[in-house]
Amino acid sequence: MWEREPKETEILMRLLASLFCATAVFAGAAQADALRDTAKEYFAPLPSTIPALKDNRVTPEKIALGKALFFDPRISASGVFSCYSCHNLTTGGDDNMETSVGHGWQKGPRNSPTVLNAVLNEAQFWDGRAEDLKAQAKGPVQAGVEMANTPETVEATLRSMPAYQEWFKAAFPESDAPVNFDNMAMAIEAFEATLITPAPFDAWLNGDDEALTAEQKAGLQLFIDKGCSSCHSGVNVGGHGYYPFGLIEKPGAEILPPDDKGRFAVTETVDDEYVFRASPLRNIALTAPYFHSGKVWDLKVAVQIMAESQLGEALSDQEADQMVAFLDSLTGTLPDVVLPILPAETATTPRPTSEVR
Amino acid sequence: MWEREPKETEILMRLLASLFCATAVFAGAAQADALRDTAKEYFAPLPSTIPALKDNRVTPEKIALGKALFFDPRISASGVFSCYSCHNLTTGGDDNMETSVGHGWQKGPRNSPTVLNAVLNEAQFWDGRAEDLKAQAKGPVQAGVEMANTPETVEATLRSMPAYQEWFKAAFPESDAPVNFDNMAMAIEAFEATLITPAPFDAWLNGDDEALTAEQKAGLQLFIDKGCSSCHSGVNVGGHGYYPFGLIEKPGAEILPPDDKGRFAVTETVDDEYVFRASPLRNIALTAPYFHSGKVWDLKVAVQIMAESQLGEALSDQEADQMVAFLDSLTGTLPDVVLPILPAETATTPRPTSEVR
Numbered sequence: 001m002w003e004r005e006p007k008e009t010e011i012l013m014r015l016l017a018s019l020f021c022a023t024a025v026f027a028g029a030a031q032a033d034a035l036r037d038t039a040k041e042y043f044a045p046l047p048s049t050i051p052a053l054k055d056n057r058v059t060p061e062k063i064a065l066g067k068a069l070f071f072d073p074r075i076s077a078s079g080v081f082s083c084y085s086c087h088n089l090t091t092g093g094d095d096n097m098e099t100s101v102g103h104g105w106q107k108g109p110r111n112s113p114t115v116l117n118a119v120l121n122e123a124q125f126w127d128g129r130a131e132d133l134k135a136q137a138k139g140p141v142q143a144g145v146e147m148a149n150t151p152e153t154v155e156a157t158l159r160s161m162p163a164y165q166e167w168f169k170a171a172f173p174e175s176d177a178p179v180n181f182d183n184m185a186m187a188i189e190a191f192e193a194t195l196i197t198p199a200p201f202d203a204w205l206n207g208d209d210e211a212l213t214a215e216q217k218a219g220l221q222l223f224i225d226k227g228c229s230s231c232h233s234g235v236n237v238g239g240h241g242y243y244p245f246g247l248i249e250k251p252g253a254e255i256l257p258p259d260d261k262g263r264f265a266v267t268e269t270v271d272d273e274y275v276f277r278a279s280p281l282r283n284i285a286l287t288a289p290y291f292h293s294g295k296v297w298d299l300k301v302a303v304q305i306m307a308e309s310q311l312g313e314a315l316s317d318q319e320a321d322q323m324v325a326f327l328d329s330l331t332g333t334l335p336d337v338v339l340p341i342l343p344a345e346t347a348t349t350p351r352p353t354s355e356v357r
Numbered sequence: 358m359w360e361r362e363p364k365e366t367e368i369l370m371r372l373l374a375s376l377f378c379a380t381a382v383f384a385g386a387a388q389a390d391a392l393r394d395t396a397k398e399y400f401a402p403l404p405s406t407i408p409a410l411k412d413n414r415v416t417p418e419k420i421a422l423g424k425a426l427f428f429d430p431r432i433s434a435s436g437v438f439s440c441y442s443c444h445n446l447t448t449g450g451d452d453n454m455e456t457s458v459g460h461g462w463q464k465g466p467r468n469s470p471t472v473l474n475a476v477l478n479e480a481q482f483w484d485g486r487a488e489d490l491k492a493q494a495k496g497p498v499q500a501g502v503e504m505a506n507t508p509e510t511v512e513a514t515l516r517s518m519p520a521y522q523e524w525f526k527a528a529f530p531e532s533d534a535p536v537n538f539d540n541m542a543m544a545i546e547a548f549e550a551t552l553i554t555p556a557p558f559d560a561w562l563n564g565d566d567e568a569l570t571a572e573q574k575a576g577l578q579l580f581i582d583k584g585c586s587s588c589h590s591g592v593n594v595g596g597h598g599y600y601p602f603g604l605i606e607k608p609g610a611e612i613l614p615p616d617d618k619g620r621f622a623v624t625e626t627v628d629d630e631y632v633f634r635a636s637p638l639r640n641i642a643l644t645a646p647y648f649h650s651g652k653v654w655d656l657k658v659a660v661q662i663m664a665e666s667q668l669g670e671a672l673s674d675q676e677a678d679q680m681v682a683f684l685d686s687l688t689g690t691l692p693d694v695v696l697p698i699l700p701a702e703t704a705t706t707p708r709p710t711s712e713v714r
Contacts, residue, residue: 105462337696
């Protein structure tokens with residue numbers, strides 16, 4: 001009898017339980033939707049196609065040429081450095097050091113930003129001094145502490161190899177003299193536009209509830225509630241606005257070296273002193289060390305510094321962990337990159353020089 | 358009538374012509390076969406499968422790990438250099454400079470040899486001081502002018518990243534502590550064993566008469582007749598024996614710097630003064646500049662210097678061109694190399710240092 005007695009109670013319990021579950025699921029879905037709705041006000045998923053470029057139509061020929069150029073160390077005076085050296089596609093599109101080492105073992109002034117998804121930033125460099133990647137691409141090639149080359153020598157190098165002549169012609173059929181520095185930069189921009197890395201966060205924004213863990217969702221909620229998303233927003237979760245580093249509280253000189261005044265050097269406006277671009281945060285878990293100075297290696301510490309200096313908020317340990325969990329969901333998948341095969345030098349190719357002038 | 362008269366003559370002429378053609382084709386085939394038979398006494402085509410390695414069973418897991426290591430700049434003290442830096446797979450497996458630039462912008466003493474097909478060399482380095490690629494791989498990592506790292510720091514670096522822990526375990530399932538310097542070298546050797554580049558010369562050796570042009574065949578004939586193939590033979594057309602540079606006539610100090618005594622440094626035998634490995638000649642057209650000193654950029658000039666210094670032969674301009682045409686037939690096709698995606702550093706990863714100690 002005892003075995004039968006609880007039957008009704010049991011059924012009732014089961015009903016209650018399933019009712020509770022249904023409510024929970026419903027509430028969960030509603031919460032997830034609410035969070036997604038809010039998130040969509042700040043962020044956008046990556047596009048499924050190669051982004052269109054201003055004044056630079058992307059074609060397969062241009063991408064192929066740009067890939068060759070991106071990997072070609074003969075673009076640098078020494079023959080040591082290619083775009084790939086500081087924007088290493090095996091390690092998150094950057095170079096894993098405080099500031100890059102360049103020509104003559106000189107150190108660059110700022111941390112190398114990732115090239116991944118960089119096409120979707122509104123401007124390039126930490127101070128936004130290049131309006132797009134084709135403008136950006138010309139900088140490091142000529143910088144004395146990076147590739148230390150000149151447009152004339154780069155053009156002579158590329159013109160000296162028949163394969164490059166053909167590839168430039170195919171990529172720029174409308175050009176009379178296609179092998180030139182401007183076209184080099186356009187082709188590199190076209191290749192870089194393919195370096196898009198869809199991440200779990202995109203899957204979640206696109207409707208896959210399971211793509212983020214509960215901790216990541218909590219982190220996202222915090223990221224919005226605390227105000228991080230005021231600056232780090234848009235498709236790249238940053239990468240479009242300029243803000244003073246130390247809006248509420250200036251970090252120490254180790255992290256914010258006093259001699260680098262950021263965007264001030266571009267605009268010469270006092271308001272732009274120590275103003276930098278809000279970092280795009282996609283793949284941030286792969287691109288330590290952090291900040292323009294590259295002085296912080298731990299993402300959790302970087303998050304805490306940001307919360308204090310920009311928002312005047314001291315995050316609890318758990319909050320910082322949740323925030324980092326959310327940032328992990330921005331780590332994406334790079335399309336397969338097959339190494340290009342580059343042409344050999346010829347008799348007229350300028351020879352590499354490691355001299356520091 | 359005149360129109361008809363020549364008919365018989367015409368037919369006769371045609372017969373004669375076709376007979377002549379047949380004879381020519383037959384003679385051509387016979388000549389090609391004779392040349393191929395002779396060639397096969399000196400050379401061998403590349404294998405169609407990954408070569409077996411001594412004491413190092415090649416598995417897909419080991420290849421995948423080795424590829425990651427080959428591309429990982431965190432193997433170097435500075436984080437600037439990976440194996441790929443001086444053995445660039447986009448440019449023939451070398452670095453296109455006289456001697457490599459390494460840690461602290463120091464220059465190495467000798468020209469970087471190609472990694473392509475290097476697994477088939479009988480010994481490694483210009484002086485043959487490493488018996489195979491797993492021994493070779495440990496050298497540059499520790500050399501002060503190259504990667505300037507220590508086995509301990511390399512192991513600490515690799516152990517700090519959970520993905521590497523897994524990959525080493527999968528590649529060396531029998532090891533108790535798989536993440537170690539020796540296993541690193543074994544994995545790199547396994548990846549490098551995949552870098553085999555079949556060339557037109559292989560197709561010809563394998564029976565495709567059309568794979569070489571007439572000029573290339575003439576060059577091959579010369580290469581054998583003049584005696585080049587006495588030293589440059591085997592599957593890599595070199596890469597197995599040691600010979601004095603300047604056997605008949607010493608080249609100038611610019612090309613053979615007096616302070617680099619070659620294999621003498623390994624054996625400390627007077628007979629080994631200025632003795633170097635006969636270069637493997639596969640992909641030689643891609644790997645200028647030439648010789649251990651890297652002082653000669655033009656392949657034709659390099660061929661002429663070799664003929665004079667090693668054989669006492671002054672080649673005619675045409676002969677040198679034919680020889681270069683033959684060497685061009687050794688330029689092969691690398692299998693597609695998809696860039697690996699490497700794990701991010703962790704809190705315990707040793708930080709890069711550009712300091713020169």
